Amino acid sequence: MKEYIAEIISNSLKQFDLQEKPDIRIEAPNQPEHGDASSNIAMMLAKPLRNNPRAIAQQVVDGLEYDEKKISAVEIAGPGFINFRYSDDYLLDELNEVLTGGESFGKTDTNTGKKVLVEFVSANPTGPLTVGHGRNAVLGDTVARLLEWTGADVEREYYFNDAGRQMRVLGESVRARYYELLGKDEKFPEGGYEGEYIKDIARSLLDVFGDGLLSAADEKPFKEKAEEEIFADISATLKRMNIKMDSFFNEHSLYEDGKIEETIQKLRDLDLAYDEDGAVWFKTTAFGKDKDTVLVKSSGEPTYRLPDIAYHANKLDRGYDLCVDVFGADHIATYPDVLSGIKSLGYDPDKVDVVVYQFVTLVKDGKPFKMSTRKANFVTLDDLMDEVGADVTRFFFLMRSPNTHLEFDIAQAKEAGEKNPVFYLQYAHARISSILRKVNDEYELSGKANLKLLEHPSEITLIKTMLKFPETVGNAARLREPHHVITFLNELASAFTSFYHDCRILGEDEELAHARTELAKAAAQVLRNGLGILGISAPDQM
Template sequence: MTENSGNIKESLEEFVKQALQSYAEAQGVTLPKMTILIERPKVKEFGDFASNAAMQTVKIFKKNPMEIAEGIKERIPPSPLIGEISIAKPGFINFRLNPAASGIALKTILAQGADFGRVNVGNGKKVLIEFMSANPTGPLHIGHARNAILGDSIARILNAAGYAVTREYYYNDAGVQMKNLGLSLQARYRQALGEDVPFPEDGYQGDYMKEIAQMLVAEKGDSLKSTQETQAFTQFAADHIIKLIDADMRALGIYFDNWFSEASLHKNGKVDRALDRLAQQGMLYEKDGATWLRSEQFGDEKDRVVIKSDGEKTYIMPDIAYHQDKFERGYDILINVLGGDHHGYVPRLKAGVQALGFDAARLHCIVFQMVTLLKDGEQIKLSTRAGKFITLKNAIDELGADVVRFFFLMRGADSQMTFDWQLAKDHSMNNPVFYVQYAHARCCSLFKKAEEMGITWLGVEQGDPALLALEEEQTVIKTLERYPEMVRLAAETMEPHHITVYLCELAGAFHTLFTSGTKDETKRFLRPDEPALTQARMTLVAALRQVLANGLNLIGISPMEKM
């Protein structure tokens, strides 16, 4: 990799790797396979980048790390990227960049355009990410959005990191909850026809059940009045609710490649086939009239019942069968996005996967903490069964999809989250998504203002980056250059919040620079009396606009051109 590749960090890593190899050859040493990392020092005085390669190889060379560092330093070739290389105890190799590096970074951003930030971590590996997967028992409430947005954003980031990603929604249409759904609709249907019938104790009480009942009356009249079997009611309600869920997902910019029904596993014999495989592997035994899975030997806290003494399969068996189906479809990596209430479920699911003979390391379970809604100073509990919730549709209609998406990505999955409704409604710089989108809109407005002033940006080749000498300008440039690293980090950790944190930092650096120009005219972006400087600053704004757009698009949020 050379300085012309545009990723400065990767270029420096390559320089150090080659220098280390040269030093090893001079010492008559064969290097083992190893990863050479370049990091950004937390202390600015140590330069822009640092390598600990010398300390990594102390046992290999059997020398003082300072001596090794000096040997590596001497073999790093001259480069327009590097202004200075220094050695610091106990053996760090510190790099201070040449101002020319700014120009390389800006040119790379503008040359790659919408592709800037894409990295090849995945090498085309096939990934199946299952997320959302709420049971079709009622409209989605705002708490469901964390799963949906987290899963979709991980999928987007993995796509940008070179993986081939498939999104899947798995829904339970075969359990007790669905039976209760059918009983609920049956009662509301008969009530809509004027009958005085009791509502099931475990039924779904929201007004949406009354609305579905009215739809059923409109379609079927009273033809189902005497029907005792609930399956027709269950199917009608589930079909309608799945359509509502899909509409909510599309409103958030989320599209699933597959909708997978639990009932299909039973219908197609896949649950029985998974049981047969477990039996063939010697993973089942009988006790107390029930059939047990030997899950404890795979790290679960105890063995699990898979068939109860009455012959009914437990809820884990369809999940094991579903994951057998996933593995058999040929995916390299499986990802499940699960709510915090599933935390204890992960070990038994992984045990089931191992009992089938599959590699559980290929299954990644991302467990996120549940959401608390804060509205008008009051915490609102979210319950589908009690019918007390703010629907996701209402949240999207009132707040906007961009706000909902960004807010649910501001914290790591394992962090508790309070969704502050009032802050989400605030159209000021206090609102993080407004703060970032406004930075992009400001970039667009600067180009519009330049046009009004008769200033034409002549392109990246006409803007001399050496003129961008202000500390605030250099801060923006160095933050821009980090974007591919943040995409890589978000992909490797499967944590999209790294992107929102980065975008807020980048927007903050730009707003600081912009504000400084309102106080000091020499720092303004558009200066007709300084055409060369104006061209350089417009190049900076163009690159900034591109990276903000790339980052926002990556997590499914609109880059606004005016606000």
């Protein structure tokens, strides 16, 4: 519809002698009195045409040719806005679209044919996923779902590194606990992992091997067991959160395939990498930074930037049209280097896109709660889901813009009542389901409903709200900001509950009941679709 309005305006503009084509933008006014769609074109043209906006608006409107089946009124208002009002016929046609679209209503094809990789979570397997990882996991998965709704072919990937210092310390921590269980003294490593889960892993090693591992030469068998068990744990947590990874990418494979060496060599050939003080440096000053960056330490160990560059090159080699990374604000500093790196290597940096989210402050007992995996001072996602469930967990991580700090108040999330906004959406859906069950008992509705009977303001508002869904999904996908979907669903649920209070279904005559049933069905469908994007269930009763 917005395209249609842009088109008729464009046609009317032919009367003017314009140097360049103006960008015609149609938006939905905040105030309902201002109509359903609005254009600011007259104000945009005021300067080039050297005329006042209202006069221009009048000329544009005079030259407008439109289908009265779609648009019922056009008005000039304020400083020169041109406001359009949709006709009832159009709204009812669109309502039918919702019903026939069904579970596909809201899908678009803006990214059809594109292969997209979304990389997220990517926590090294040193311990269970915590609330801190939760935002990353849920955000990544939901961005992936949004991209799927715009037609993209999406894969979810988890990147990890089991070769670094962290993992070695993890292995040593397990070994220390293993020795402890056998009554042997073994110094607990400095900065080791203190969590209870380390003891569990040691215990399971003891069950299998007895004391056979006392003769192990290094921490390797301990580390491997730890990695295996922790990954199993992480996968189970993700599954519980309705997240399924398509692939796990081990950083180590980049070494085995020689990709790390290859990357360095290419950068050297480009004169962007050089040796100094026993280290290999990346000439980031060539990209506007004040200092160069170390790629390989004098110890021979690469810093994380080098594999990051090689990894992104690898992703693009795999033929993705778009690679989305999800990470916390603390990692933002590496991003420009990675882009510089892959650009130097001849890849298109526009194909890499980053979703950065700000930190989560966990509020427990009304106070901020500082977490550390290493010190075993954390709340795991499993603990959280035990308390509030997966739906609430997902919702809370998604309800805020990624770009803002998220305060996760456990007490509020636990509250099943009015303080918890998730239930508002689910409740609306459950109510509709309940009504539909009863409608089936009391009426024998058949044939097509006469939707023209829908004319109550609450009915009209509900229809108009539903119609915003496809655009909302498109915006959320483009901006990688799932919270827009939540804002929309709140509006929709609110429009439905107003309708629910104003307009009855049961007890009305059959024709009206039929029309309203169709409207309720459509609302339920859109609620389901929206909740589906968020990975949250839409229960039929509560």
